[in-house]
Amino acid sequence: MRNFFTIFCKELRGFFLSPFGWVVLTLVTIMQGWSMSGAMKALQDAPIPESLVYIVFHMPQFWFYFLVIFPLITMRLFSEEERVGTLETLLTAPVQTWQLVFGKYFATLGFYVILWIPAFIQFQLFSILTDVPAPFSSGSLFGAFLLIFLMGSLFIAIGCLASSLTSSQIIAGVVTTGLLFIHYFLGYLTVIYSDRFAAAPVIRYIASNEHLRYFSKGLIDSRAIVYYLTAAAFFLFLTHHVINRRRWRS
Amino acid sequence: MIKVENLTKRFGRHTAVANATFEVGKGEVVGFLGPNGAGKTTTIRMLTGFLPPSSGAASVDGFDVFRKSIDARRRIGYLPESVPLYRDMRVREYLKFRGQIKGLQGERLRMRMEEVVERCGLQGVRRKMIKTLSKGFRQRVGLADALIHDPPLLVLDEPTNGLDPNQIRSIRNLIKQLGENHTILLSTHILSEVEMICDKIIIIDGGRIMASDTPSNLVNQMRAAGKITVELKADPEKVRAALSQLAHIKKVTNEKSSEGWEHFSVLVQSGTDARERISSLCQENRWPLRSLYRHDSTLEDVFVELTRKD
Structure with missing residues (x-):
């Protein structure tokens, strides 16, 4: 457990000790602010039955920047260690592979959570600055952020797997982006073809865009929670085995 | 350990x-x-x-x-x-x-x-x-x-x-x-x-x-291919024939000659030393002998002997 904590701290600090982490944080904050101001403008222009939270997370730019976060923060995790050779010093120290995988995964998840603090503050600022009661319920805010966290836990696990498969950051990043876009567009199959094909229930089950619609209305669906957490566990399990297999094959 | x-x-x-x-x-x-x-x-x-x-x-x-x-x-x-x-x-x-x-x-x-x-x-x-x-x-x-x-x-x-x-x-x-x-x-x-x-x-x-x-044991074992260098003044053919007849000699080669001095290198069998016999051979034949030198094998010889590909 101590090893896990040591690696967790080192990785989380690593995000803030290099310019890289700050660049990502700035980028995401700007995009969140853009979504927010866009959503407020939309509310101003025409009456909309949905809440501010719902509109912010349904701005066209949301998925665009959201899906780019993951390759950026996960691509280095294992591929860089492999390329530099530090994986050898790590795995010949008395560290178990799961401690390494969990340490890196949770540190990245921690950084990801920090990335969403600016957005949270923006929502709080609304009522403080405008003197108008915030046009959203706390339930919808909680639901949206819960889903952001759940999606993050799965997508970071996917990034970990991609990063463990190669010693090139670029390839890891491209694979992660590819997998996330496929996952995202699968969710749109039911929108395009409606429910007229056999796999439609499965697609609905994993459709992130649909989950986001429920959750940002404050409807918390336990099926989605189970889906994201088990899928994340599965990808971490694969990552663990890929790294161990590396020791078998070299 | x-x-x-x-x-x-x-x-x-x-x-x-x-x-x-x-x-x-x-x-x-x-x-x-x-x-x-x-x-x-x-x-x-x-x-x-x-x-x-x-x-x-x-x-x-x-x-x-x-x-x-x-x-x-x-x-x-x-x-x-x-x-x-x-x-x-x-x-x-x-x-x-x-x-x-x-x-x-x-x-x-x-x-x-x-x-x-x-x-x-x-x-x-x-x-x-x-x-x-x-x-x-x-x-x-x-x-x-x-x-x-x-x-x-x-x-x-x-x-x-x-x-x-x-x-x-x-x-x-x-x-x-x-x-x-x-x-x-x-x-x-x-x-x-x-x-x-x-x-x-x-x-x-x-x-x-x-x-x-x-290291010292390895070097000792490798004395097998001990090498002796001889420099003397005489007819190379005669010298070669005489040297080859001595005991424990594996191979004699005439490497070069300069100003009448002939350089021979002599490979001897393991654990033997032919220097004494070579010097008495020279005395018997009245061949002027300038140098008689035995190369100690080094760790490098051991390494090359054990790992060379040819």
């Missing part, structure tokens, strides 16, 4: 290490010699638990490196060949991280850090970024990392690779000092290094252990 039995590693069809068996006793400083690509690094990686063996077994201090990997790793300080370090960390920070990951904390961690920093001569660069350090200092940082948890066994993979002569000397002296209270397995292809530092030598080639003995 190290016990290796029939250790084999195959990568697909290629066998990198074949049936290696050797032992390293407590407190020994052992040189692990071999040409490039002989299987040194693969063997070391199996010992440190980074690669599992295809078959056979190895143990460190009684702990199987595969089944009790974590216990075995606690007892090994390992410096890989390429000295991988985190470039963006400061020396102190790196050593602290490595110490923590190897199970040190609090006061003990602080003391060990101070000790290895002093031992490896890192006082001046403690606060520097690793990426700004020279190769020699990086090597020292790697060595400090290997030492930080005070392991009884040090495994060093070509620690003087790519350093300048002064740096090589200081690293060598450091290893010599460490050898006083550590067991060391030192992989290298630099022979003088081994002669200076090691109590015992293991020679590996093509994945096979070719020899495992003390």
Whole structure:
């Protein structure tokens, strides 16, 4: 457990000790602010039955920047260690592979959570600055952020797997982006073809865009929670085995 | 300390290490010699638990490196060949991280850090970024990392690779000092290094252990191909015929002649010395003899003899 904590701290600090982490944080904050101001403008222009939270997370730019976060923060995790050779010093120290995988995964998840603090503050600022009661319920805010966290836990696990498969950051990043876009567009199959094909229930089950619609209305669906957490566990399990297999094959 | 039995590693069809068996006793400083690509690094990686063996077994201090990997790793300080370090960390920070990951904390961690920093001569660069350090200092940082948890066994993979002569000397002296209270397995292809530092030598080639003995024993065994150089003034044909008839002579070659002096090189059988007989032969025939010299075989001869491909 101590090893896990040591690696967790080192990785989380690593995000803030290099310019890289700050660049990502700035980028995401700007995009969140853009979504927010866009959503407020939309509310101003025409009456909309949905809440501010719902509109912010349904701005066209949301998925665009959201899906780019993951390759950026996960691509280095294992591929860089492999390329530099530090994986050898790590795995010949008395560290178990799961401690390494969990340490890196949770540190990245921690950084990801920090990335969403600016957005949270923006929502709080609304009522403080405008003197108008915030046009959203706390339930919808909680639901949206819960889903952001759940999606993050799965997508970071996917990034970990991609990063463990190669010693090139670029390839890891491209694979992660590819997998996330496929996952995202699968969710749109039911929108395009409606429910007229056999796999439609499965697609609905994993459709992130649909989950986001429920959750940002404050409807918390336990099926989605189970889906994201088990899928994340599965990808971490694969990552663990890929790294161990590396020791078998070299 | 190290016990290796029939250790084999195959990568697909290629066998990198074949049936290696050797032992390293407590407190020994052992040189692990071999040409490039002989299987040194693969063997070391199996010992440190980074690669599992295809078959056979190895143990460190009684702990199987595969089944009790974590216990075995606690007892090994390992410096890989390429000295991988985190470039963006400061020396102190790196050593602290490595110490923590190897199970040190609090006061003990602080003391060990101070000790290895002093031992490896890192006082001046403690606060520097690793990426700004020279190769020699990086090597020292790697060595400090290997030492930080005070392991009884040090495994060093070509620690003087790519350093300048002064740096090589200081690293060598450091290893010599460490050898006083550590067991060391030192992989290298630099022979003088081994002669200076090691109590015992293991020679590996093509994945096979070719020899495992003390340096002086190895050299003595190799006297087999002892060589004598003779310089005298006489008809080369006559000399060759006369020399060839002496006992224990394997081969006589006339190498060159200058100003009437003929140079011969004579190969003799193991454990024999033909110098006396050659000199009396010259006296009998009244051949003027200018030099008679026996080449002692060196570790280099042993190495070449055991590992050359032709």
